[in-house]
Amino acid sequence: MTIKKVLIANRGEIAVRIIRTLRKMDIKSVAIHSEADSRAMHVMFADESVCVGPANAAESYNNIKNVIAAAEVTGADAIHPGYGFLSESPKFSEMVEQHRLTFLGPTGEQIEQFGSKMTAKNIMESAGIPVVPGSKEAIESFEEAAKMLKTMDFPVLFKGTECGGGRGQRIAFSAEQAEQMFTEAQAEAEAMTKDKRMYVETYLPNPRHIEFQVIGDGKGNVISLGTRDCSVQRRHQKVVEEGPANLDPDLCKEIEQKLCAVLGKYHYRSAGTVEFLESNGKLYFIEVNTRVQVEHPVTEAITGRDIIEMQIRLANGEPLPKQSEIVIKGHAIESRITAESPFEFIPCPGRIDQFLAPGGPGVRVDGALYPGWIIPPWYDSLATKIISWAPSREECIRVHKLALMETTISGIETSLPLQLWILDQPDFVSGNFGTQWLEKALKTR
């Protein structure tokens, strides 16, 4: 069956971006929104819209019952989850399919398997993909951790198995600190996820964050759409993403082949990202994100492929392109422009007075801003993304800088000045940075 109408179970820039592809493919779109978002751009962009609950996301965007009911009453035949909200809920994927709707993402089982860091790590390790040395099973007490530490080098990282975004984790630089750091991390993890299972792993100082974009047909074929470097981070949140990553081509190819083989074995369906840390020329697997990501336009720019379109075509039963058909060309950089004060990182929801988007060859804007729109305080602070492409990284930095300089957003504070500052740093220009670079560089600003 061919998909004719898609409900987008999301908001903001990603919902607008998905609707753009739907329009291109002549597919009808249904937006969902909370009461706080009835004037949001994604609602205006869609062919139809359904209010699914109050401002609180738990009762609206994360309300599985109302989201599926919205698809049913509008006669949508597929649901695209975007990122965040319900995108990584195995239950949602399953329930969507139980209601005979197509879920434009992996199966519930795959989200469960690859979404669990521990399970994913074991799967990757058994496929010969290096992982950060550490516990293979969850540990719950410091006594268990202490046994592991005898065979490990410091510093080590203690982390809650279900935690993300840098919370529920602590670094111990020596054996003396270990117990205290473990206890602190576990308390934070338990408070956050109600789960006290932890793992311990070797802590890599200032590694690069490298990721592979993959996509599968759910029948055993998986291809790689190349790499991205997302090392410019603050508090484990990506700030600038670029691609392709500067990696040894042989290493890159070897990892790509192993990844596609193992994901193919699990019949991985739809888009996904496999994340690694890079240290001293070696890659260590960290996690799989079973969804499209904020930074997917970087890959779209360097491959010339529309990932959302690929997801829909695959769901329609069309064949996956061959790996040899994927050609990486040029370089792309994405900046996340957030509604935050640029150097103090204080959220600034509020009314947009002026918004002038940049333009010109190689420049793309994925956003959901318009003058008069009030960025509500209930959701994340991502206001717009600016993506630039050029034949080389050097030219791309230049094009990107000009694009950011052309951009005007007034009425609220945004991270634009921070983004411009980053592009000016000699370490950024020379590519000499890891995941801790930005926070350190900001301290000496």
Add this chain to the structure above:
Amino acid sequence: MKDKLNRDKFIFNQKAIKYLADVVSESNLTEIEYKCADISIKISKNGPAAAPMQNYAPMPMQMPLQPSEIPLKQALEAKPASEKRSVTAPVVGKIYVAEKPGLPALIKVGDKVEVGQKIFIIEAMKVMNNVKSTESGTISKILVQDGQAVEFGQKLVELE
């Protein structure tokens, strides 16, 4: 009532803006901001000239006089004034006016309903959900038809 209040505010703002503009033009100040309760007025002498590229400053299209800003909280909570009491849909789905097809509707115009009384059924994901009245009073208007799709918060009935 509401209009009069707004007009008073506006007159106040006009006076204030004029006064502040005079202060700015007679002094060396380039910008002045005045805040009082939920009103804030900002006046700057000149918008920046086309900034040279090396400044990296995005060029804001600043008005010489900025109107008083609507406080965020107020703007976020602004809802169209509705005098009539109503009951809204608690879930998204397909609405039914009767217990079963063929049976009479649960309510009709002129009926008296109490808080908690079942007035509709909404089918969501193959599950029937009872819609209970959140108001008591007399039904003056039924705003939905049997079998229609309703969204969260959609007005279903009006009461007197």
